[in-house]
Amino acid sequence: MSHAIQAEGLVKHFGETKALDGVDLEVPFGKVVGVLGPNGAGKTTAVRILATLLKPDAGRATVGGYDVVRDPVRVRNQVGLTGQYASVDEDLNGTENLVLIGKLLNLSGRDARARAVELLERFELSHAAKRPIRTYSGGMRRRLDLAASLVGRPAVLYLDEPTTGLDPHARNEVWNVVRGLVDDGATVLLTTQYLEEADQLADRITVFDHGNVVADGRADELKRKVGGQTLQVRPTSLADLDAVEAILAELTGTRPARDTATGLLTAPVADPMLLSTVVRRLDGAGITADELALRLPSLDEVFLALTGHATDKNTDADPKGELEGSPA
Numbered sequence: 001m002s003h004a005i006q007a008e009g010l011v012k013h014f015g016e017t018k019a020l021d022g023v024d025l026e027v028p029f030g031k032v033v034g035v036l037g038p039n040g041a042g043k044t045t046a047v048r049i050l051a052t053l054l055k056p057d058a059g060r061a062t063v064g065g066y067d068v069v070r071d072p073v074r075v076r077n078q079v080g081l082t083g084q085y086a087s088v089d090e091d092l093n094g095t096e097n098l099v100l101i102g103k104l105l106n107l108s109g110r111d112a113r114a115r116a117v118e119l120l121e122r123f124e125l126s127h128a129a130k131r132p133i134r135t136y137s138g139g140m141r142r143r144l145d146l147a148a149s150l151v152g153r154p155a156v157l158y159l160d161e162p163t164t165g166l167d168p169h170a171r172n173e174v175w176n177v178v179r180g181l182v183d184d185g186a187t188v189l190l191t192t193q194y195l196e197e198a199d200q201l202a203d204r205i206t207v208f209d210h211g212n213v214v215a216d217g218r219a220d221e222l223k224r225k226v227g228g229q230t231l232q233v234r235p236t237s238l239a240d241l242d243a244v245e246a247i248l249a250e251l252t253g254t255r256p257a258r259d260t261a262t263g264l265l266t267a268p269v270a271d272p273m274l275l276s277t278v279v280r281r282l283d284g285a286g287i288t289a290d291e292l293a294l295r296l297p298s299l300d301e302v303f304l305a306l307t308g309h310a311t312d313k314n315t316d317a318d319p320k321g322e323l324e325g326s327p328a
Contacts, residue, residue: 004029004156004187005050009059012045019045021211022059027156032178032188034202036195036303041208043191047160050189051081063156080149084161088144090134094125097133097144101151112151119147123177139170146177157181159190163197175200195299205299209307222306223296229272231256233282234264234291241265244289247281269294 005027012020020042027033037043048054050061052072061068064078088097095116102112120126123143133141142162149157159178163171171194178201182188192198198205199219207215207222215222231252235244241263248256248267251274256267269275275294282289297305 002029003027005033005061005063005189007046007050007059007061010046010049010056010061011058012042012049012054012056018211020049020056020059023208023211023213025061025206025213027187027189028203029187030182030185031203032182032190032201034198034205035189035191035208036193036198036205036299037191037208038193038307040210042211043208044160045211046208047081047158047189047191050075051079051158052076077152078154079156079158080152080154081158082145082149082160082162084164088133088141088148091132093132094120094129094136094144098148098151101148105152107151115151119150122180123147137170138166139173142166142170142174143177146174150181154186156187156189159188161192162190163192163194171197195303199299207303207306215302215306219299220296222302223299225302228268228270229294229296231267231269231275231278232264232291232293232295233266233278233289234262236288236290238263240287243285244282244287247278247285251277251281264291 003026005025007023007025010020010023010025011018023042023046025033025035025046035043035046045054049056050063050068052068052075055069063075066074066078068075089100092100095113098116098119099109099112102115103109107115117126120129123146125140125144125147128136128140133144136144146162162178163174166174175197178188178190188201190198190201202219204216204218205222206213215225217225231248233244233248235241238260241258241260244265245256245258248265252267252269254267256265258265272294275292279292282292
């Protein structure tokens with residue numbers, strides 16, 4: 001068994017809507033696989049099937065070697081699940097939430113309390129252990145929700161858009177937690193609309209669109225698949241913008257994109273050796289630059305090229321498809 005999660009030909013209908021249309025998915029042990037896609041792409045439906053919360057209409061999937069339809073109890077013993085919104089009880093404190101989850105998982109009271117203390121310390125929440133959850137910040141709630149999904153020591157963790165609604169600082173906190181879990185050997189299936197999140201965390205990325213897998217590979221492979229590189233030049237003086245634009249147009253054969261407000265000029269290039277030519281031309285013209293670089297396409301650009309549209313970063317998922325976020 002080489003993969004923690006393996007799905008073949010998953011199909012799922014909701015009435016006339018085909019949420020999944022023959023999806024294949026593989027997640028190796030100890031890795032993070034990111035599933036990208038806009039709202040309605042089928043990401044959450046796939047996670048619900050893998051968590052045994054839905055049955056596929058066709059296809060099959062295994063988690064830890066167990067079939068999600070034939071052996072759902074064994075699958076649930078393998079996995080933890082965190083949904084898009086924290087599902088902790090606001091009237092309880094941090095310790096009480098985790099102890100409650102432990103008892104639901106058939107831990108003794110003593111073991112549940114010991115596990116709660118261990119997880120609160122690990123997620124840097126010991127100082128708030130006795131505080132009601134309604135006093136927690138968004139980042140603290142998300143960390144507690146992640147802790148709750150780990151009470152049963154799952155080998156596989158499903159994170160369904162775990163940083164939706166969080167500010168950049170809280171998002172970074174969650175990212176650090178996920179990195180720590182993977183360092184400890186956890187396998188993570190991450191669904192997200194934040195392309196930067198996938199770029200930061202995922203070993204491999206699978207792109208969903210309209211219920212289909214449209215691309216799969218490492219982030220750098222997907223970026224190279226789209227093709228080409230982008231040359232970025234920001235002259236030190238805005239007065240040199242026209243001159244730099246003319247140089248780039250001559251060397252690349254295309255008119256560079258120009259952001260007058262920031263002074264950044266960008267142009268697609270096929271030959272990375274062109275960068276040294278640009279340096280010589282700028283030097284010959286007596287022009288200095290604060291920024292001069294070649295980069296691969298961003299994941300945003302990759303996503304746009306693969307699907308024909310951008311992600312819905314600022315739009316929450318359909319609440320009817322939302323996972324409940326409790327540990328499975």
